[in-house]
Amino acid sequence: MSIASPCINICRMSAATGLCEGCFRSLDEIARWSRHDDAEKLRILERVAQRRADPGAAAAPTLASTEGA
Incomplete structure (x- = not known):
């Protein structure tokens, strides 16, 4: 399966x-999109859907929130 970019x-x-x-x-999700497997692309698309549903809840990612990702 090939997951299309959003x-x-x-x-x-x-x-x-x-x-x-x-x-x-x-930026990280965009830059790495082509290197991610389909499972990770689907996880990103889930986060995108959550961000679209509540754009006010999306905050600038911090170093702490990206560690371990």
């Missing part, structure tokens, strides 16, 4: 959230 060609990073305003992914 990119919608609105590539603008939000300074407030650290996420792309188009696809709701972080």
